[in-house]
Amino acid sequence: MTDDQPSRPAHVPLAGVIGMPIAHSRSPRLHGHWLRRYGIAGHYIPMPVMPEHLAEVLRALPRLGFVGINVTIPHKEAVLTLADAVTDRAALIGAANTLIFRPDGKIHADNTDGYGFIANLRQNAPDWQPDAGPAAVIGAGGAARAVVASLLDSGVRELRITNRTRIRSEQIKAEFGARLVVYDWAQAGNMLEGAATVVNATSLGMEGKQPLRVPLDALSPDALVTDLVYTPLMTPFLLDAQARGCRVVDGLGMLLHQAAPGFERWFGRRPEVDEETRRIVLE
Known part of the structure; x- marks a missing residue:
């Protein structure tokens, strides 16, 4: 040249x-x-x-x-x-x-969804301990599968899961094993009792979607609560949990x-x- x-x-x-x-x-x-x-x-x-x-x-x-x-x-x-x-x-x-x-x-x-989910928790709640108690996951779609896999891999000993269509929760349990416990959608509020980590893995609560109507009466103020939805950044679900004294992590970090x-x-x-x-x- x-x-x-x-x-x-x-x-x-x-x-x-x-x-x-x-x-x-x-x-x-x-x-x-x-x-x-x-x-x-x-x-x-x-x-x-x-x-x-x-x-x-x-x-x-x-x-x-x-x-x-x-x-x-x-x-x-x-x-x-x-x-x-x-x-x-x-x-x-x-x-x-x-x-x-x-x-x-x-x-x-x-x-990399599961990696992103855990990295978000560790960045914004650095003292989070996956083995501190049961985890409760609301939803059983693709995002929920990534969350379930990452929580189990992180050391969660019991993982409770619920979905409006129960068979989807049952399918995840069949694939991920005995640490999973399936709850009916009508019993979703009961699933939160004693849970140390609570995750909304549905699109409920997103702008333009129906709200997530899961009663939080049984939610411990010691729980860490996170939502995969990030529009709005603070969903009604997170605001309700925060009002009960819970630490909350929004979904943008994921x-x-x-x-x-x-x-x-x-x-x-x-x-x-x-x-x-x-x-x-x-x-």
Whole structure:
């Protein structure tokens, strides 16, 4: 190459998030903030993808310069069948939220939701002890499965679970084992008695959704209460628990922490989750 020839630009890694719909996602704001903070030449792009186009899109993205993507509803289960390698935790949860595209084009699927959930608790309630008493999980969807797996892995000895459709709770118990105790939805309030950790893993209480109507009369003021919903940041469920003297942790930190492992794999830098990060994402 002679001096008067323009140099070719270095490869700029691309990442993004796929789902349908996707316009509401805060992930582009989060990853864009980290890219700017660390001076990394890269881009993170939201991409609406219909289910019938999923396989075709996943095959094309590595050829377009993508190093990986996040995956949200409705594709988190379907991508497992399209991946070339699946981590044990993604297989156990039955869903993936993070894909890494290897240089040879093969797709590696992982689930970092459980990691994000525990990291959020440890950052915002550093004295939390998973073995201090039973955990109670409200909900039995995909997010709940990640929460259950992470709580059991952290050392929770008894995990109580309830869902409006009981069979979904029973399915989780069948897969995760004897430490789980299933409660009928009508008995959800009783499930909280003596619980040291209480989690709302449903979308109830989210803006535009019905409220979570679980009586908190049996809730101990010593319990740690958290909600996966972060719009609003302080849900009625958290406000009620806080009024009873409980420590509460909002759900935004889970979103932030679950994103960090993927960012590190794609862009080569472990990002910090701090107050500035929270502020940027909430703007």
